[in-house]
Amino acid sequence: MLVDDLYQYVLQMLCGTHKSCERIHLFQKPSKQFIIGSLADSSKDYTVGESIGKAKIQTKSALRHNSLSVFFLIAKNFNGTIIVKPSCSVFYKVFPTFEEQKAYIEKINQEDMFESIRGDPGFKKYYKRLNCDFKPVEVNLEHDFFPLDFSDYISIIEDDENLYHTNPSLNKDLKEKNIKNGFDPNWISDEETYLSVLNEIKSITRKRGLNWEATIEIERESFSENIDLITVRFINTTKGKGVAKYEKFLFNANLEIDLGVIELVHFKYNFKYEGFNYQESEYLRALNCHADYFKDINTIGTKPYAIFNQEKRVPRTDINGVIANFRELKSSLEPLSLIQHELERQYNKYVNHSIFQNETHEHHLQFKQDTTNFSYTINDLIKD
Secondary structure (H helix, E strand, O other): OHHHHHHHHHHHHHHOOOHHHHEEEOOOOHHHHOOOOOEOOHHHOOOOOEEEOOEEEOOOOOOOOOEEEEEEEEEOOOOOEEEEEEEEEEEEEEOOOHHHHHHHHHHHHHOOOOHHHHHOOOOOOEEEEEEEEOOOEEEEOOOEEEEEOOHHHHHHHHOOOOEOOOOHHHHHHHHHOOOOOOOOHHHHOOHHHHHHHHHHHHOOOOOOOOOOOEEEEEEEEEOOOOEEEEEEEEEEOOOOOOOOOOOOOEEEEEEEEEOOOOOOEOEEEEEEEOOEEEEEEEOEEEEOOEEEEEOOOOEEEEEOOOOOOOOOOOOOOEEOOEEOOHHHHOOOOHHHHHHHHHHHHHHHHHOOOHHHHOOOOHHHHHHHHHHHHHHHHHHHHHHO
């Protein structure tokens, strides 16, 4: 459906998971564009109450934090293991093609731009996405942590011939021309010149500056007399400060947790509504992500967002085959009698619900009264 396609497109573009994000032009860094499911670098790991200007960022409520967490309960006497499989994506800057850079320069020259931008436009900014799927790790349910190894993925990026970097000798010439953004508009005069310049830039071995780091942390603490709380946390520990200028956020960070033989214990929530007490229960809690429990395979999976699918409700003219419209009723009152029986059946079906167990609950009384009134009305009609 069109609506489904639209909201999926919007969500995937906000996460950076859409196919078009495999290589994408952005006016700003990916961390400013893809705002759902990303983990900031360690410089954004604000401690509770730490002052940031006039505001204070709380670790447990910061919108752009550097970690996500899943919480679940187990019996205190259980000492087994779980298997954790993390995944995420990274973005890195690449050179534009000749056609892309030429179109960019032509657009700048045609639009009402400041002369300083026309004379020093820089390369058009393109980023590529690399998905990182790490090997599953079996861990004990005790306080522990293990680092993730990005070295294979960093090697793939460094082997990409279009990985953006600079050439110090060319930078010196550009500085003499008062060009600060690394691109001389004369380089785009023809494709041969442009490719020649790129080859000269690429001839210099890029200094090893990419160094993404992340950690999976396991915590176990007492929740109640017979129950322990387990926390599985995915933390971006990449150093935020330094001379290396690359996108240090991790994107679309997720965890898949195989619980093995573990039996989860429910979180229970007691609350009041309209003066009556209720209790709900869930298997999981999550922070900076959404988590699903797949009971049939005893596995937990996270994703950056949750989708609320509410069934569309419309007035009904039939229920369980009983049609109650004027066309049917004008020839026979039998459908009304069938509806009465259906009301009684529904009441018996839901009599064990927490609301209807309390016979003094206003909803209970209202349903019984409506059923009684309906019965009286039908009987009067039949008599007439």
